[in-house]
Amino acid sequence: MTAADPPAPLVPGDRDLLLRLLRLPTAGPLEPDAPPPRLAEAQVAYRRHAARIGLRAVRHAPAEPADLDGAPVPAAVRAAASRPGFLACQPSLVLRLGPDGLPADRTVMFNVHLDTVAGRPPVSFDGDRFHGRGAIDAKGPAVALLAGIRAARAERPALGRDVGVLVQAVAGEEGGAMGVFGTRPLVRRGYTGRLNVFCEPTGGRFLTRSTAAMTARIVVDGDDAVDDRPGRGHNASVLLGFLAQHLGGALGAPMPDASVCVAGLHTGTRHNKVYGGGSLLLNLAYGTPEAARRLERRLREALSEGLTEFAFAFAGTPLFGRTAADARAVTRLEWLKRGLPVLDDRDAWGHALLRDRAGVAPWPSGEPAFTCDAIWMSQVPGACTVVLGPGDLAANNAHADGEFARADQLADFAATVARLLTAFTDDLNGSP
Numbered sequence: 001m002t003a004a005d006p007p008a009p010l011v012p013g014d015r016d017l018l019l020r021l022l023r024l025p026t027a028g029p030l031e032p033d034a035p036p037p038r039l040a041e042a043q044v045a046y047r048r049h050a051a052r053i054g055l056r057a058v059r060h061a062p063a064e065p066a067d068l069d070g071a072p073v074p075a076a077v078r079a080a081a082s083r084p085g086f087l088a089c090q091p092s093l094v095l096r097l098g099p100d101g102l103p104a105d106r107t108v109m110f111n112v113h114l115d116t117v118a119g120r121p122p123v124s125f126d127g128d129r130f131h132g133r134g135a136i137d138a139k140g141p142a143v144a145l146l147a148g149i150r151a152a153r154a155e156r157p158a159l160g161r162d163v164g165v166l167v168q169a170v171a172g173e174e175g176g177a178m179g180v181f182g183t184r185p186l187v188r189r190g191y192t193g194r195l196n197v198f199c200e201p202t203g204g205r206f207l208t209r210s211t212a213a214m215t216a217r218i219v220v221d222g223d224d225a226v227d228d229r230p231g232r233g234h235n236a237s238v239l240l241g242f243l244a245q246h247l248g249g250a251l252g253a254p255m256p257d258a259s260v261c262v263a264g265l266h267t268g269t270r271h272n273k274v275y276g277g278g279s280l281l282l283n284l285a286y287g288t289p290e291a292a293r294r295l296e297r298r299l300r301e302a303l304s305e306g307l308t309e310f311a312f313a314f315a316g317t318p319l320f321g322r323t324a325a326d327a328r329a330v331t332r333l334e335w336l337k338r339g340l341p342v343l344d345d346r347d348a349w350g351h352a353l354l355r356d357r358a359g360v361a362p363w364p365s366g367e368p369a370f371t372c373d374a375i376w377m378s379q380v381p382g383a384c385t386v387v388l389g390p391g392d393l394a395a396n397n398a399h400a401d402g403e404f405a406r407a408d409q410l411a412d413f414a415a416t417v418a419r420l421l422t423a424f425t426d427d428l429n430g431s432p
Contacts, residue, residue, distance in 0.1 A: 008148050009411050015125060017049045018143040018410075021114070022123040022132030028090055029083075030076055030175030031118035039171055041095040042114050046142065046169055053150040054160055055095040055167060059191070062091040062171070063181035067188075071178050072125060072339030074200050074215070075170075090171035092182050094191050097149065098164030105382065107164040107193035108424050110417075111373060112142040112185060113173035117399045122254045129404045134421065136396040138403035141199040141389045141413060142169060146184035148417025155418065156425045163425045166191055167389040170373065178212075179373035187376045195350050195416075195424060196385040198374040201396060204412060206354045207363035207387040212340035213285040214292065216299060218243060222276035222323070222330040234323045234330055237267045239310060243331075246279055246306035249300060257287035259368075271305070276330075287342055287369060296338075303333060313316070343385060350384025357423035359414060360388065389413060 010018075017097060024042045027034035040060075047057050068081055080086050093114075098107070116134040123132035130140055145167065153159050159330070172182030198210075222234025244262055251260040260282060267278030284299065286292040307328045314324035323330075345351075354360040363369075377385035381432045390405065390413035425431075 003209040006191035010144065010407065010414065013049065013052075017045060017121060018130055018140060019125060020045055021139040021143070023121060026115050026134070027118045028115050028171060028177065029086060029173045029216075030080060030177055034073045034296050037115070039115060040091050041090065043091065043169055046114065047093060047095065050095050050146055050167065052283045053097075053146065053153060055097045055146075055149070055165070058096045058100070059186075059189075060091055062087040062089075063185045067181060067185040071180050071184060072337075074176055074178055074337040076336065077177050077180055084362045087181060090181065092171050092186060093169040094186060095167040095169070096164065097153075102164035104190070104192055105194045106162065107166055108421060109166040109168065109191065109193035109196045110145055110199060111168040111170060112138050112145060113170050113182065113373065114139060114142060115171050115174050115182075117174050119401070121401050121403060123283035127407075129406050130410075131402070131404045133403060135405040136201055136391040136409075137393065137398040137403070138199055138267050138389065140391075141201075144154050144390065144410040144414040145199060145417055147411075147414035149421065151418035152425075156422050158429060159410060159421055159425050163421075163428060164193070165421065166193060172256070173373050176337070178337070178371075179376055183373035184376045185382050187380065192377065192380055192383055195353070195420075196374075196377050196383055197420070198372055198385070198387045199389040200370075200372045200387050201389050201393050201398065201427060202363060202387055202390040203392050204386070204416060205361045205363045206351075206411060207369060208343075208345040208351065209287060209369040210343035210387060211285050211287045211369050211371045212292070212342045212375050213283050213337065213371055214296065214340075215216040215337040216282045216284060217299065217334045217336055218280040218282070218303065219332050219334055220278050220330055221332070222278070222326065224276040225274035226399040227272040227274065229320060231319050233274040234276040234326060235320055236275050236391045238314075238320055239327060239331070240265055240267065240278050240280045240322055242292060242310045242313075243303070245304055246309065247275065247299070249395060250302035250305065255291070255294065260295070260386060261285075278383065285371065288344065289342065300333065303331075307331060341375045343374045343378045345385050352388070353423055353427060354386065354420065357427065358416070358419040360420065370398035388416070
């Protein structure tokens with residue numbers, strides 16, 4: 001099988017599986033207004049379909065509470081994990097092709113998430129496009145992955161005998177969970193390979209980097225006041241609005257391997273009240289640990305500068321004098337998410353295998369990377385890890401109404417998976 005071979009098609013059974021997965025709600029409980037997830041049911045359907053091509057389940061279970069210990073767990077996950085049933089309704093599935101004794105250096109691992117963001121747009125297939133939540137991110141790629149494994153097995157009998165395949169079909173990729181109770185525990189349990197592919201939309205190009213992000217919350221915790229005596233309270237709306245503008249200016253300049261999003265600001269909704277409390281959120285994305293440290297340091301400096309400027313600008317004013325005098329005392333910085341690793345894969349062997357033997361184009365060096373669960377492979381020795389999948393997050397309306405995947409995009413990805421697996425098998429067996 002070469003890069004010029006026709007795509008590995010999705011057979012009617014593949015199409016039926018994808019439509020069934022799209023109809024099952026699998027958004028996790030961290031997503032707003034999501035119905036109870038039927039993720040386990042989706043994974044059972046996926047497992048049964050995979051069994052027809054020889055994959056068997058070696059694990060189908062949720063993370064344990066202990067899996068969250070010692071991890072940089074987002075605050076939202078840590079708070080939710082104490083609720084009964086939170087982890088139990090979000091299991092992850094691991095499938096294996098080949099004997100249990102095959103070592104990691106003879107194994108290819110694929111990771112794909114079956115959870116989605118919230119929203120249930122209509123599900124359909126018109127012969128050209130699959131529509132529905134998860135069509136491109138990432139239920140469609142999950143089904144195409146199995147079609148690619150099936151095609152590779154037909155080409156290389158050694159696949160599943162001398163060469164193994166692992167498929168992680170995980171929970172907890174969406175909703176801000178960052179893989180801490182889905183992918184991370186599976187990686188820590190050793191379900192990895194010499195080559196590890198995270199199936200996310202990359203336009204069919206292999207991406208060797210994955211960023212991470214910190215979420216900072218600036219909290220004002222002062223006294224409320226009534227509208228008849230507004231100067232007697234702390235006006236969190238004015239203070240946080242000032243800080244939002246200041247931080248936007250101070251952090252808005254381009255920084256290497258980093259970007260800043262000044263996000264949600266909230267105090268209250270009433271027109272006749274001074275809100276003494278509120279919060280401002282910032283999302284700080286980074287591509288290296290050094291960039292993360294630089295971002296954190298710059299945010300602390302900019303916040304301090306902003307508080308000083310606010311105090312000077314409003315000192316002694318009738319409406320905001322008290323807020324100015326107490327600004328530093330009533331304001332604090334909290335971290336909702338911090339300390340996540342990043343992926344920067346430098347494995348020359350794996351990159352050459354993908355590029356030269358499997359015919360997969362690399363991600364352009366000047367195009368920004370994005371965040372996904374591949375970050376958890378950053379500390380695994382002797383492993384090549386890439387992000388690779390069909391379609392484009394924006395062009396295919398991922399996370400939005402109208403999300404779709406074209407049948408030919410999924411077929412092309414299936415063909416890419418088949419070429420990758422045959423190239424890996426031939427490389428291990430010494431074939432030219």
